[in-house]
Amino acid sequence: MAFSLHPVIDNGITKGAADFTGGTLYCHCPSDKVTVTLKGNVLHNHACGCSKCWKPKGALFAIIGVIPRDSVSVTANGSKLHVLDPEATIQRNACKDCGVHLFGRIEKDHAFKGLDFVHVELSDVKGWQEPQFAAFVSSIIEQGFDPKDIDQVRGKFKSLGLETYDVLSPALMDMLAAFTAKQAGLL
Numbered sequence: 001m002a003f004s005l006h007p008v009i010d011n012g013i014t015k016g017a018a019d020f021t022g023g024t025l026y027c028h029c030p031s032d033k034v035t036v037t038l039k040g041n042v043l044h045n046h047a048c049g050c051s052k053c054w055k056p057k058g059a060l061f062a063i064i065g066v067i068p069r070d071s072v073s074v075t076a077n078g079s080k081l082h083v084l085d086p087e088a089t090i091q092r093n094a095c096k097d098c099g100v101h102l103f104g105r106i107e108k109d110h111a112f113k114g115l116d117f118v119h120v121e122l123s124d125v126k127g128w129q130e131p132q133f134a135a136f137v138s139s140i141i142e143q144g145f146d147p148k149d150i151d152q153v154r155g156k157f158k159s160l161g162l163e164t165y166d167v168l169s170p171a172l173m174d175m176l177a178a179f180t181a182k183q184a185g186l187l
């Protein structure tokens with residue numbers, strides 16, 4: 001069956017640049033675009049199949065990475081941003097007009113607090129860290145993807161050199177687990 005994981009990776013993965021210093025994200029409005037400037041590269045960039053991350057039309061996955069929140073600033077038309085779900089762990093700041101998510105921020109006590117979640121495909125410069133893994137793969141079934149075809153999705157990621165997970169990568173899961181243990185006084 002034909003499907004698009006995400007237009008940025010469907011035809012192969014382009015590696016990022018080691019000396020990359022950042023760029024600006026633009027929402028999809030034809031004018032008065034919301035712009036967000038990132039001072040530096042992203043980390044843990046990944047494909048995410050969850051239902052909450054912003055995906056371009058027709059794509060099964062989002063591409064999303066993290067960057068310290070101090071490196072993130074809204075540089076134009078910030079009045080068009082609104083928080084989609086203030087109760088969610090990640091407060092996704094989306095453009096009211098085009099729906100694109102510009103950044104997701106964690107305000108509550110959490111292992112990833114201090115890191116913002118961003119989609120670097122919204123930038124017009126190259127050199128961003130390439131996707132490192134695929135997360136929340138089985139979540140696309142929750143959104144209606146036929147489970148009989150899920151092996152093709154996992155196989156496509158593998159052929160691109162990306163490991164697939166049904167939560168986050170081991171490195172990120174370890175950070176979450178260590179945070180839980182610290183809160184319980186066990187570490």
Ligand SMILES: N[C@@H](CCC(=O)N[C@@H](CSCO)C(=O)NCC(=O)O)C(=O)O
Nearest residue numbers: 048049050051052053088089090135139
């Ligand atoms: N099956 C659910 C999973 C949603 C989920 O837990 N998403 C993760 C990853 S988002 C970026 O990698 C998460 O951390 N969510 C916290 C939040 O969204 O606030 C689904 O598909 O909805």
Ligand SMILES: [Zn+2]
Nearest residue numbers: 027029095098
């Ligand atoms: Zn917009």
Ligand SMILES: [Zn+2]
Nearest residue numbers: 048050052053
């Ligand atoms: Zn997600």
